[in-house]
Amino acid sequence: WAALAEAPSDVLEFLEFLVGRFDDIDDSFTAIDGTDGNGQISLREFEDGLRTLKCNKFKGRGEKERIANVFRYLDPSGEGQVSRGEYGVLMNLWKEMRQSIQEFVIFLERTFGKEDTLDTAWIFIDEDESGEIDDKEWSEVVHDRLKYFGPSGIIFQFLDKDDEGSVSQEEFRTLQVFQKRYHEEQEKRATSKPGP
Numbered sequence: 001w002a003a004l005a006e007a008p009s010d011v012l013e014f015l016e017f018l019v020g021r022f023d024d025i026d027d028s029f030t031a032i033d034g035t036d037g038n039g040q041i042s043l044r045e046f047e048d049g050l051r052t053l054k055c056n057k058f059k060g061r062g063e064k065e066r067i068a069n070v071f072r073y074l075d076p077s078g079e080g081q082v083s084r085g086e087y088g089v090l091m092n093l094w095k096e097m098r099q100s101i102q103e104f105v106i107f108l109e110r111t112f113g114k115e116d117t118l119d120t121a122w123i124f125i126d127e128d129e130s131g132e133i134d135d136k137e138w139s140e141v142v143h144d145r146l147k148y149f150g151p152s153g154i155i156f157q158f159l160d161k162d163d164e165g166s167v168s169q170e171e172f173r174t175l176q177v178f179q180k181r182y183h184e185e186q187e188k189r190a191t192s193k194p195g196p
Helices: 009-019 025-033 043-052 063-074 090-112 117-125 135-145 152-159 169-192
Strands: 040-042 081-083 132-134 166-168
Touching: 009 063, 009 090, 009 152, 025 040, 025 043, 025 090, 040 043, 043 063, 090 117, 090 152, 090 169, 117 135, 117 169, 132 135, 135 152, 152 169, 166 169
Parallel strands: none
Antiparallel strands: 040 081, 132 166
């Protein structure tokens, strides 16, 4: 699988969890690798690592099976171990997911301006002023009212930090990290351009 649209749903949920908590995909491998740090992750280590990281993406019926599905995706040879290299298969998906979130933040800035972008966008998105929005409301507002046609479901899942099926204003504000990163990159580009 080379694109988010082709990746299994459980892998995407795992990735949504990672993107929200780590700056680098390699850091997530290190966190899951555990105390022995041998550069290999067994299924048991993977399960324990997800518990330690408080990953609730798979809670409920079929939890073990769903975690095993992600593990099998990372262990295509079926050896029962995932190396750092095999784990790297997530890198392209990681980059694509981060890019999708970044593009949404840029869209919000262009739509609502650069001052208080996220707060202004939240007021628009939270039509009923309930303080949170579920995935159905999100889809309707983002597609129908905002006219954003990028992959908004991925963004909703990323923002739903507690996996309760809704996004609060506080969770929505986690987009600030991407907003800040975008401005830092823009500033770097502006200062690195040679003068006339």
